[in-house]
Amino acid sequence: MRVSGINKSFPGVKALDNVNFAVRKGTVHALCGENGAGKSTLMKIINGIYKADSGQIFLDEKPVTIKDPIQARDYGIAMIAQELNYVPEMSIEENLFLGRLPVTKFGNVDWKRVRRETIEFLRQENLPYKPDQKLKTLTVSDIQMLEIIKAISNNAQIVIMDEPTSAITNREVEVLFGKIAELKKKGVSIIYISHKMEEVFRIADDITVLRDGKTVETHPASEIDLDKVIALMVGRKMDNVYPKEEVEIGEPILEIEGLGSKGVFKDINFKANKGEIVGFAGLMGAGRTETMRAIFGLDPYDEGKIKVHGKEVTIKKVSDSIAQKVVMLSEDRRRYGIIPIRSVMENASISSLDKIIYGGRWHPKVEKELVSKYFEKMHVKTPSLETAIQGLSGGNQQKVLLAKWMLRDPDVLILDEPTRGIDVGAKFEIYRLMTDLVKEGKTVIMVSSELPELIGMCDRIYIMNKGRITGCLSKDEFSQETIMRYAM
Amino acid sequence: VGCSSSDSKKDSKSDKKDGYKVAYIARAQEDSFAAWLADEMRAAFKKTGDMSLEVFDGEANDEKENSIIENCIANGYDGIIVQANNGEAQLPYIQQIVEADIPCITTNPRVECEGTGSVDADPYEQAKVNCELALKKIPKNAKVVVLQGPAGNFHSTKRREAWKKEFFDKRSDVKILAEDIANWNKDEAMQLMEDWVQAYGKIDAVISMNDNMAAGAIEAVKDNAKYKNMQAYGVDGTAEACLLIKEGKMTSTGLQSAIDLAKMNTEAMHDVLTGKKKVTDINDNVPAPLITSDNVDEYIQMYKDNGQIKE
Amino acid sequence: MKNSKARDFIHKFSIYIILVAMFIICAIVNDNFLSARNLINVARQLSVGTILAYGEMLLVIAGLIDLSVGSVLALAGVLSIAAYQSTGSLLVGFLVAIAVGVACNFINAILVTHFDVPAFIATLAMQMSARGAALRFTNGQNLLQLKDYTVFGQGNLGPIPMPVVFMIIITIITWYIMTHTRFGRSLYAIGGNEGAAIASGINVKRNKYIIYIINGIFAGIAGVLFMSRVNAGLPNGAVGYEMEGLTATIVGGTSFSGGVGTTMGTLAGGFIIGFLNNIMNLMGVDSYVQQIVKGIIIALAVVADIRSKNKKTQKVILAADDNDDKKEKAAAK
Amino acid sequence: MKNSKARDFIHKFSIYIILVAMFIICAIVNDNFLSARNLINVARQLSVGTILAYGEMLLVIAGLIDLSVGSVLALAGVLSIAAYQSTGSLLVGFLVAIAVGVACNFINAILVTHFDVPAFIATLAMQMSARGAALRFTNGQNLLQLKDYTVFGQGNLGPIPMPVVFMIIITIITWYIMTHTRFGRSLYAIGGNEGAAIASGINVKRNKYIIYIINGIFAGIAGVLFMSRVNAGLPNGAVGYEMEGLTATIVGGTSFSGGVGTTMGTLAGGFIIGFLNNIMNLMGVDSYVQQIVKGIIIALAVVADIRSKNKKTQKVILAADDNDDKKEKAAAK
């Protein structure tokens, strides 16, 4: 497959600018680029979701037009979208066959076949679910696996994977890579998009870098190294991925004693000290998110104590923890993060309304100054402060949300998967911000499923498994193997 | 389609302990006249001692009203009084009552169906008494506006017809500036009148198919000196209309007395159930006296007696 | 284990349980309720509303709504009668009603899918326009002398009244559409996650047209039944029936957030409301009090339904031995 | 650049442009329209509807709705008059109206926030119950002899009718709430993404109570103005006013998907509908045709507004991945 001269503009942005790109048969072609470089847009054009303003798609050197996903499917193109395309209220079997339910010769849906094939899939993939279970009852990682199965099961010739590993566990990543190898053998081409460079180098045959909507270069993976790719992506060299600095560690700021929530987590004891970055590792579903949500007042807890600056506090709702200067950035940006249709400014100031609305009046100037100050500090890229936040790239959205919490000047900042789906450049800036914070004597708790970043940034790492803390490692004990041992 | 008339085999029922069960299906309990009539019916039935009354609400909806008729037939009432929402629409169902051998009286309005009796206040007559006065009182070349009830409403149509035949056809000099539907509502009539005042400047008379709407129109020009001598005609003889006539703001209205209607219905039903009369012999009309400033005091007294007018 | 099965059962069938409970209560409090005649009456009375409820259900599942259905019913009904009266053909009358229902809903669909007008406002505009058109056409007067046209609403098929026959047929068709056709399934996807539906190759726009058209067909049929049952062409009839239809479908478990709802649930919703109206009339409850009670019971039925469903869905992370006393956790939501 | 500035301008002010266009057209087609008396007349007529529209706006912005407002207005109005008649105190009458409005809406809020009943169904139930209560209380009869009570609806402050004075005050209060209070700001967040609002430390439940309570206060005031203006306690008055209020706020740019809407937009929406009603009456348009035209113009106004916005943000809203499922929740709630 080959595309040439693709242009695509959205109101206010030129997303793709004369892009050329070719995939060889039976290879894995990685597409790299910063957030907003246009990777997903390009893939959506190939999959018929968007229409290119100009340019041509060739399949086996024959020009084709793809006007919708049905046609793409007929051409043998399948796509695992970045934003998971599932219907939470529908059953597993229906999601698997979404948009392509088989029908009998009478035109009614062939439910027997659907059931049979679903059971077959679930058995093959070792998923312990019933076919009629609703998707909303599954974990995100299993949903992701289903999406992958769905795309592959189509007998496609070209499979597009837009960040397929952003929400699955290491073990499942291995399963995925096994499948990719199988597909390659069958002569299927795979377009693979990921911000995880290790993965890219493990499986890619070719690497294309996209920057600001333009194709920068394509190289065989064997002829290029990590630094070079990063340099192509961000347009400059980046020598240190983890800007960790030594900071003097002080007294505890946050102490958790015996925290428990029936059926979810139990016996949680840990503390986070001044100047410290504390990591939380664990497999997906280990209960880290739930623990942090309880500390932040989003979920209730039934037992245990939370102490801030040595004093016990009661946290029943989010405003309680904000009052204690404990804040949290959710892993689920879409559900618990952005307010899509509101402006970036409003998104940033929503938790600090007391600072801009006082004396019975709203002070727009103050709001603007305050928000701009943090936006500058964090290099938020936005057309204007009035832009709706949904128009920003994921990395920039994440920075806006961080700015929201910075405005509160927190003592404890809990970051749940802060770098998920975010490009290397933005990751770096988030790391740098963490470093700056602890230098100011704050404490940062980072929950992450990326062991390298935990190891690179943290002073101590707690490991959770099945709702309990199973280990705590200090800096000299850090290694992927040790962490995984406690996590399983 | 013939309706078989119901023979009286009632005697066997007359010694039932709890007396006769009668259903009254009201047009709409949200309509203030219908609600008043239902109240008076209840009161009148209570006085008889040997008849009990259940009141049902047709909610101004033919489908609902028909459904209730069906329910009442199914549930074995000794007699049914129907206040039709729409005579034609209820006709087949009233026929079913007759077929089920249940004595049926239609009231306010009368529904023409063989085998039933009726007690009515004739809407044509109610408007006509106003027309007679209007012929004399409305000045030459007067400009008037007309307010109607809901589209297709039997009473509104009949009253309007009376105004046409008994007044407008005889007074070709009178000009209708505007005519619109205010759905029997005071507030809708008030808003229409406000706009008409802006559009036409001078209006000599308001001709309204009921008192509520007439009161709304009067309300809209209450403080406007230019309209001090405006005439207003309504129908119903509501308490509010009586007060307005007393104040000199309204010209006249044709009384439709819920008290009289209820009384006559009760008596008729009693006569039928006790075998004194055949239901088909019931064919009564309540009088539709004209209320003007000359005789309004007696009606105000009537409303004071039943509590609708205080002090 | 057993406990959780029972809970599953209650969760899945809560609305039917409410319906059965109501049925039993009605039967106990009033002797006449259980008579065959009365039950047939109830079925006949709720048939028009339930047919409309199916149309609303399709729409609400797909994230849409129709506020115009009462007016469209009236317009379709009066034009149908006029057509019958001038041709003498019942078939022509019937087809005209359907054509009118479809035409109005086609306009609704254009506004909603092509001009991005919120369904609420597009169909509210249609509500006004269609009502105005019905009144204009008849000059506000009721059409009378329907003759044989009354067969649709007043005839019987054996012991079963025609409107009930229509309702049963439409129930089966709706059930079939929702469970056995691709179109039906795609509605759940559209309402559940429109983006996913588009990306899965579902033609969302076309499907929205089809939904409105089906809704139009139902409205047309309802128009025929309504007018024929009341034995008159009432341009002013069926005001507010959109709310009746919506109430039945929502009480029956369809959710305004889209993607959820079943044919049988809607039918149950229709019956709950039908029983409610019937029993209160049977018991001679004062009509004002009826309204008060009806509001309260509808709210209670929905509360009960929602409560029983909310009981579940907290995930369990702790290993089984850690929580022998078994899960249950107030969902954080 | 200039071009895009112009577009920005049109985008931001489209509803006001539509309003001005309408004003000009009205002034051209009818001489009486521009007279001071007529304009005051229009303002007085639209004041009650606009006050209700502000309540609906607060609710819709936060993803809620109130279908009970017409009934609650009636209940508040008749109880208020009864209180006035038995105490002779205007203040007591006024306060009773507000208390009734608040009480009804407090129940709405409990159902919605604590029992998770969809706002649509909860307030529909209240619509029935409140209307039943108003009718029960008055026995279906209009309350007469309001005497001084009419000052609220018929009095004047200088040249300005009292209802307009109330509308102006409430407009200012609403505008102030929406722009200068934390509460107002958080409504946009709640409607825009409730989960995010909770996670940002906003007390969503409490805010929902406050919204309904404000809505109740507005409904109570509207009840006083309505009854006092018509000089009677009409238990069956103001039927369908919820739709008038909703129409004004939606025409004014508030979105059913939540998180969007402005006080001034709603005011403009109220005026658009007020002008429309007025000009058609001034021109003596047949009332059936009025309905047809009103439907068409409302649809056109919304189409024009949406089209002008589509040029920019709307497209982003429709296409952006992050929002796919939010979109077209539109119809509901």
Ligand SMILES: Nc1ncnc2c1ncn2[C@@H]1O[C@H](COP(=O)(O)OP(=O)(O)OP(=O)(O)O)[C@@H](O)[C@H]1O
């Ligand atoms: N539907 C849309 N409407 C407007 N702008 C859009 C839309 N989709 C994408 N964009 C813009 O186009 C540009 C490219 O976006 P795209 O999603 O293709 O980036 P990406 O490379 O996939 O980024 P990421 O790594 O964050 O997934 C961005 O500036 C984005 O804001």
Ligand SMILES: Nc1ncnc2c1ncn2[C@@H]1O[C@H](COP(=O)(O)OP(=O)(O)OP(=O)(O)O)[C@@H](O)[C@H]1O
């Ligand atoms: N209360 C909740 N409601 C809805 N979704 C939730 C809730 N808590 C977590 N999730 C979602 O479920 C997804 C999967 O969570 P998972 O089962 O992996 O648990 P976890 O406790 O977050 O595990 P981890 O240890 O990886 O943080 C998360 O990405 C999150 O989006």
Ligand SMILES: [Mg+2]
């Ligand atoms: Mg992307």
Ligand SMILES: [Mg+2]
């Ligand atoms: Mg997590």
